[in-house]
Amino acid sequence: xxxxxxxxxxxxxxxxxxxxxxxxxxxxxxxxxxxxxxxxxxxxxxxxxxxxxxxxxxxxxxxxxxxxxxxxxxxxxxxxxxxxxxxxxxxxxxxxxxxxxxxxxxxxxxxxxxxxxxxxxxxxxxxxxxxxxxxxxxxxxxxxxxxxxxxxxxxxxxxxxxxxxxxxxxxxxxxxxxxxxxxxxxxxxxxxxxxxxxxxxxxxxxxxxxxxxxxxxxxxxxxxxxxxxxxxxxxxxxxxxxxxxxxxxxxxxxxxxxxxxxxxxxxxxxxxxxxxxxxxxxxxxxxxxxxxxxxxxxxxxxxxxxxxxxxxxxxxxxxxxxxxxxxxxxxxxxxxxxxxxxxxxxxxxxxxxxxxxxxxxxxxxxxxxxxxxxxxxxxxxxxxxxxxxxxxxxxxxxxx
Numbered sequence: 448x449x450x451x452x453x454x455x456x457x458x459x460x461x462x463x464x465x466x467x468x469x470x471x472x473x474x475x476x477x478x479x480x481x482x483x484x485x486x487x488x489x490x491x492x493x494x495x496x497x498x499x500x501x502x503x504x505x506x507x508x509x510x511x512x513x514x515x516x517x518x519x520x521x522x523x524x525x526x527x528x529x530x531x532x533x534x535x536x537x538x539x540x541x542x543x544x545x546x547x548x549x550x551x552x553x554x555x556x557x558x559x560x561x562x563x564x565x566x567x568x569x570x571x572x573x574x575x576x577x578x579x580x581x582x583x584x585x586x587x588x589x590x591x592x593x594x595x596x597x598x599x600x601x602x603x604x605x606x607x608x609x610x611x612x613x614x615x616x617x618x619x620x621x622x623x624x625x626x627x628x629x630x631x632x633x634x635x636x637x638x639x640x641x642x643x644x645x646x647x648x649x650x651x652x653x654x655x656x657x658x659x660x661x662x663x664x665x666x667x668x669x670x671x672x673x674x675x676x677x678x679x680x681x682x683x684x685x686x687x688x689x690x691x692x693x694x695x696x697x698x699x700x701x702x703x704x705x706x707x708x709x710x711x712x713x714x715x716x717x718x719x720x721x722x723x724x725x726x727x728x729x730x731x732x733x734x735x736x737x738x739x740x741x742x743x744x745x746x747x748x749x750x751x752x753x754x755x756x757x758x759x760x761x762x763x764x765x766x767x768x769x770x771x772x773x774x775x776x777x778x779x780x781x782x783x784x785x786x787x788x789x790x791x792x793x794x795x796x797x798x799x800x801x802x803x804x805x806x807x808x809x810x811x812x813x814x815x816x817x818x819x820x821x822x823x824x825x826x827x828x829x830x831x832x833x834x835x836x837x838x839x840x841x842x843x844x845x846x847x
Contacts, residue, residue, distance in 0.1 A: 448460070448461045448463070448499075448500075448503070448796075448797050449461070449797065449798055449799050450672075450703050450705065450799055450800070451705070451749060451799050452702075452703045452704055452705075453600055453680060453684075453704040453705070453706050454599070454600045454699075454701075454704045456602075458799055459703070461671075461672075461702075461703060463500065463503060463504065463505045464505070464671075465504075467506075468505075468506040468507065468508040469500060469505045469506065469507050469508070469671045469672070470507075470508050470510075470666040470667065470670045470671045470672070471493065471496075471497065471507055471508070471509045471510070471666075471670070471671065471672045471673075471674065472509075472510045472511075472512075472658075472661075472662045472665075472666055472670050472672075472673050472674070473489075473490070473493050473509070473510075473511045473554075473673075473674045473675060474511075474512065474514075474658060474674070474675035474676075474679055474683065475511045475512040475513050475514060475557075476513065476514065476538075476539075476542055477514040477515070477517045477519055477520055478513060478514075478515055478520065478534070478535045478536075478537075478538035478539040478542060479519060479520050479523040479524075479534060479535075479538050480523070480538070480724065481538045481539070481541050481542040481545070482541060482542045482545040482546070482726065482727045482728070483710075483717060483724035483725060483726055483727065484710060484717070484724075484725050484726075484727055484730060484739070484743065484754060485676075485709060485710035485716075485717040485718070485724070486542070486727075487545065487546075487549060487727050487739075487743060488707060488708070488709075488710050488743045488752060489674075489675065489676045489707040490511075490546065490551055491549070491551070491740060491743050491744055491841070492674075492705075492707045492744070492748040492800070492802070493509075493674050493705075493707075494550075494551045494552055494841055495744065495796075495800065495802060495839070495840060495841060496672075496705075496800055497509055497552055498552065498838070498839050498840070498841055499796050499800070499839055502839050508555050508556075508665075508666060509552070509554040509555050509556070510554055510555065510556040510557075510558070510661065510662065510665045510666050511554040511556075511557055512557075512558050512559070512560065512657070512658060512661045512662075513535075513539055513557065513558070513559045513560065514560050514654065514657060515531075515532070515535040515539070515559050515560055515561045516560040516561050516564070516641070516651055516652060516657065517560075517654055518616065520534065520535060521640050521641070525639065531640075531641060532561070532641075535559075535561070539559075541728070544728075545727040545728060548727070548728075548731055548736055549727065549731075549736050549739065549740055549841075550736060550740070550841050550842070550843050551841070552841075555665075556661075556665040556666075558661045558664075558665065560652070560657040560661070561641075563657065563660050563661055563664070564643050564651075564652060566660050566664055567652050567656050567657065567660045568645055568646065570656065570659065570660055570663075570690075570694050571587055571632045571633055571645075571652075571656060572646065573694055574589065574632065574690060574693055574694060575587065577693060578590070578593060579593045579594065579689075579690070579693040580632055580690075581625065582633075582647050583623035583624075584623050584635070585635035585647055585648040585650060586623055586631060586633055586634050586635055586647065586650070587631070587632040587633035587647055588623065588624055588625070588629040588630065588631060588632060589629055589630050589631075589632055589655075589686065589689065589690055590625060590626070590629055591626060591628050591629055591630070591689065592625075592626060593693070594689040594692075594693060597628075597685060597689050598681060598682070598685045599685065600680055600681065600684060600685050600688070600704065601680055601681035601685060603681065605628070608628060608681065608682070609627055609628050611681050611682065612628060612630070612681070612682045615678075615682060616654075617630065617682070630653060630655060630682065630686050631653035632652065632653050632655075632656045632690070633645055633647055633650055633651070633652055633653065633656075634650050634651060634652075634653060635647075635648055635649070635650045636648075636649045636650045636651065654683065655682075655683060655686035655687055655690060656690060658683070658687050659687050659690050659691045659694065662687075662691070663691065663694075663695065668691075668695040668697045668700075669695075669697050669699070669700060669701070669702070670700065670701045670702070671701075671702050671703065672701070672702065672703045672704075672705055673687075673700075673701040673703070673704055673705070674704075674705040674706065674707070675705075675706060675707070676706065676707050676708075676709055677706045677707065677708055677709055677749075677751075678709060679706065680706055684704060687700070688700050688701070706749065707748050707749065708746070708747070708748065708749055708750045708751040708752060709751050709752075710751070710752050710753075710754050711751055711752070711753045711754065712724070712725065712753075712754045717754065725754060725756065727739075730759065733759070733760070734759040734760060734762075734763065735763060735766060735843075736843055737762075737766045737769075737842045737843050737844055738759045738760070738762040738763040738765075738766050739759045739762075740840075740841060740842065741759075741762040741765055741766060741806060741842075742758050742759040742761075742762045744802040744803075744806060744840065745762070745802070745803050745806055746803060747801070747802075747803060748800055748802060765806075765810050765813075766842070766844060768810065768813045768814060768817065769809070769810070769813045769833075769837060769842065769844055770844045770847070771813075771817060772812075772813035772814070772816040772817050772820075772826075772830065772833060773813075773830055773833060773834055773837075773844065773845075773847065774847075775816060775817055775820035775826060775830070776820060777820065777824070777825045777826050777827050777830075778820065778822070778823030778824050778825060778826075779823060779825070780822065780823045780824040780825065781824060781825065782824065782825040782826070782827070782828055782829070783815070783816065783819035783824045783825065783826050783828075783829045784828075784829070785812055785815075785816070785828065785829035785832040785833065786832070788808055788811065788812040788815070788832070789812075789832045789835070789836060791808050792805050792808040792809060792812070792836045792839075793836075795808060796839070802840075805836075805840065806840070809833075809836055809837060809840065812829070812832070812833055812836075813833060815829075816829050816830060816833055
């Protein structure tokens with residue numbers, strides 16, 4: 448299978464291991480305002496990837512975290528006058544329900560950052576001891592200049608890296624920093640916010656160290672595939688690389704970095720901060736789960752998708768034809784051969800998960816089955832192949 452690796456900026460061959468599980472870590476949601484279809488676009492891509500890898504005989508160990516220790520969550524809890532952990536539990540439950548409704552495979556591991564903090568402390572201590580981090584006034588910072596090539600994935604100059612980090616929560620004016628780009632591993636507790644004990648005083652972890660801790664704890668020092676949305680290309684994922692490789696001594700930390708495109712709505716990126724969201728639970732009141740899945744997988748996974756509220760309705764036609772093809776009665780005439788269509792479908796997924804082409808081939812096979820059934824041909828084996836590849840795409844109709 449060929450997969451595009453963001454760090455290498457090219458496609459490369461993913462060899463499926465047969466002597467161990469293939470490991471996949473996907474950065475999860477910060478549980479407030481869940482679940483919008485922008486979230487779901489990312490997780491659907493990796494759902495299809497997992498299904499296809501397992502179809503090809505891989506034992507996939509999948510970890511998806513919950514970032515329930517983060518500024519936006521605390522800010523929303525304060526705004527709404529609700530306890531932060533109550534908000535996190537409620538929104539995480541909504542996220543899980545939405546994923547189940549769209550037939551997403553559940554991860555093998557679903558750790559919450561709030562429950563992993565004791566495991567973060569020794570990692571931070573080791574980074575300090577190795578000179579990659581420093582403690583100042585109750586906080587701990589990662590020294591980016593200690594890691595050559597920091598931010599290489601983003602392909603930006605230092606000034607561009609700093610500007611992007613600042614847009615995404617970095618405080619360049621923090622007087623405790625040696626370098627404005629140094630990032631937080633541990634921050635002192637603020638009034639009214641949750642905090643935990645540490646060797647540097649009560650506080651809470653930075654965002655990046657949470658994922659390093661959870662990925663290494665559940666999947667090991669080296670991961671086959673690490674994924675998330677395109678917005679994580681900087682600073683989150685380069686920061687994970689820097690601190691994880693400095694901590695474990697393993698290089699590379701990740702064999703393939705996969706990033707899905709973002710969803711846009713009304714000319715702006717769909718995001719919780721902007722509030723321009725279409726929630727999955729609302730979309731499912733108007734469209735079937737299979738139609739919403741079909742639509743969200745109908746564009747190349749690495750490209751942004753401008754969400755069209757009417758488009759899932761158009762996908763219902765494709766889902767209906769798929770259902771009709773699976774239920775069509777066979778006739779007595781010679782059998783219809785679906786082997787070439789099946790092979791082409793698998794070839795599309797083999798080439799960097801080309802879901803738009805795979806859907807076109809799936810829809811074409813459904814139409815051919817309907818035509819063959821109408822002509823009185825035996826379509827039983829073709830329906831078996833059609834159900835098989837529809838299952839790889841995760842459609843509920845494949846389980847009818």
